[in-house]
Amino acid sequence: MVEQQGHVPMKSLIPYDESNHFPLENIPFGAFQNPTTGKTSTCTRIGDLVIDLGLLEQHGLFDGPLFSTLEKDSHVFSHQHLNKFMELGAPYWHEARVTLQTLFSHDSSKINQELLSQVSFSYNAVQMTLPVFIRDYTDFYSSKNHAYNVGVMFRGPENALQPNYLHLPVGYHGRASSIVLDGKEIIRPRGQTSADQKNPSFSECKRLDFELEIGAFVGKSNPLGQPVKIGEAPYHIFGFCLLNDWSARDIQAWEYVPLGPFNAKNFATTISPWIITSEALEPFKVKLPVQDPTPLKYLQDDNNYSYNVDLEVHLQTPQLQEGTLISKSNFKYMYWSTNQQLVHHTVTGCNLNVGDLLGSGTISGPVKEEYGSMLELSWGGKEPLKLPNGEERTFLQDGDTLTIRGVCKGQGYTIGFGDCSGKILPALDESNFF
């Protein structure tokens, strides 16, 4: 549950230094366009090299006891998405991880320089693609600090948390089709807003926001009608990514009663390219505080945990090319765990499929420097953020680039998630609408 004591960092045949986010201890999973074959394939990353898992598979290098039982032409890695690999289940995920750590260890007998140059590519030279086919996407609201802050702004401190908040992980179904990868530019949305909450106007979004989140990928399905028990939940989670739930606050305020956010959220959600597996994150588990009130039995977990992932939000503007840190938070600031979210999702019988994505909800820490949205950082727009060059920001402006980063600091090694970034483009002009 705590970071490894006296861990000796693994040594790889691929050189990288201690601060590199992709040591052998990481072994993330993703997808990319192979620049040589032109094909989209699944991949991992070690140091600064992206490695084509489809090619390794075609070379017969996944030869552990479990993978050896698969039919010769099953090709779980030679696809544009990771779903087929994920569907194999946790024992296979573990074996693939160990196989890759062994193949690329400093004393590997199976990877020579010629093979390495054939299967690996400099990270800067490749185009990453969406790692998973996400059929259904759900977003939760599980950081109490965030829910409290939003509640104070809208209802005052006495009624900040809704009556249900401490009893269930509130969530809503999000839009799967508009999930995009790190780097995709985001067009400022237009839609209905209403200053007086009575008469609407058609306007570009003036309160464009980000939400700092972590996404969890489902790796094991449950059949329709059959809920998942809390003790089983960890086996249903393949791994995690960074997630930015772009939000149009003025559109949201007008539309969200009574059925929740819709146009305000469905124009884009950005995820980081790498899935960091539950196994890689195991050394960074952090026990969550005891929940008071005690939740109903189906949500009770003696071993309720999150992970110690340092999260940072950087803002770059057209005038501020360097980018500046505007928030630091941590995945440990969760009230409801990912396991509890997953269990709650299935309690009435909803079936989750391999590849489904569960957003954590905006992860805000207890103090202002740790808030996970512009809404909170600028306190509803009333306290503009001051940037190092004298610029101010309440919400995001055209040309701004917002980047989320996540890092786990181990003993002698670092595990990173890769960037989750997007630049804001101006809204389309009205001729696109009527």
Next chain:
Amino acid sequence: MVEQQGHVPMKSLIPYDESNHFPLENIPFGAFQNPTTGKTSTCTRIGDLVIDLGLLEQHGLFDGPLFSTLEKDSHVFSHQHLNKFMELGAPYWHEARVTLQTLFSHDSSKINQELLSQVSFSYNAVQMTLPVFIRDYTDFYSSKNHAYNVGVMFRGPENALQPNYLHLPVGYHGRASSIVLDGKEIIRPRGQTSADQKNPSFSECKRLDFELEIGAFVGKSNPLGQPVKIGEAPYHIFGFCLLNDWSARDIQAWEYVPLGPFNAKNFATTISPWIITSEALEPFKVKLPVQDPTPLKYLQDDNNYSYNVDLEVHLQTPQLQEGTLISKSNFKYMYWSTNQQLVHHTVTGCNLNVGDLLGSGTISGPVKEEYGSMLELSWGGKEPLKLPNGEERTFLQDGDTLTIRGVCKGQGYTIGFGDCSGKILPALDESNFF
């Protein structure tokens, strides 16, 4: 826009009478398990025969000018879902319809008895399957009568409609994975409910409800960031089905603030097996009343329409084997049209994909006999429905079967949707949860 004047019913080589729901004027699209080949394939229905479209395709019978341009091995119908066919676009939908009407007309030169017996199956002998791969499902709330009734129950008649209701088609993202076909049994959900809206308990749903809806299938995608204009919307809609948005009212009441319904809806949504195309429904268009207030320009439609589809809800109980009509409504009772829903969905840039499903929202007529949910029919449980055998119902009980039917009455012919039915099974016992 009105029903055809002096339409002479088409004559088919497949015999059926005037009251049959699947004359040549219908040509619905679906999918089924072919009992001979054992394969799932797409299909249509004429009279009481289900016809395998994959087999017709393999016989080269889709030979119109557009289909002839497709590559020989493109096989748009030889799949378990209709998506590939739908992706071809409206001109192909029209050609396929005309081809089928010609092939199976009474004077057809291409279908002899031997071929007919090879490609067709008695409807009662086949298992229908989900017609489309639905990646994203959205449910709207566009019947003003329904929204008003629910509003009166929760907030009184003065504030029945939320301020945004007459300005935008309110909707939320639903759960795609739990959409099931007609006939699938529905397990009564368990989850959190709260009598005092403060302290929850874990309980089986005691207010299990249906929602009478029509679903629209998207047949043309729009790219991320690019909204659909109102004049283009009709070309994006392939066709329609019946839809029952099963709802656990007691779970919904506790969970839905502030992000909308979640567990209360995601355990199941039932659809009818056939997609009735926009083209088949064309003669049944009904102009919708002028909207007051006038919506914003992007939603304005001089030709705002719905369809004259008679809808019926039948309830069968363990004691009442016959089933009894508990509601009659009509698709014309919409405030916001399907075209307006689709346009609104994309206004901030959300991309819709071929196969996406848009639920109309519960379709209630103006009078009690036309209400589209038990919540309304029993007025929040206060006025139980009396069934012919003396039984009463506020909400659905174990063993009840709820069936939605839809019919358009043309001149000398009838177009039906097929049943949208589900039987309620008892909740799982608690050992399935912890």
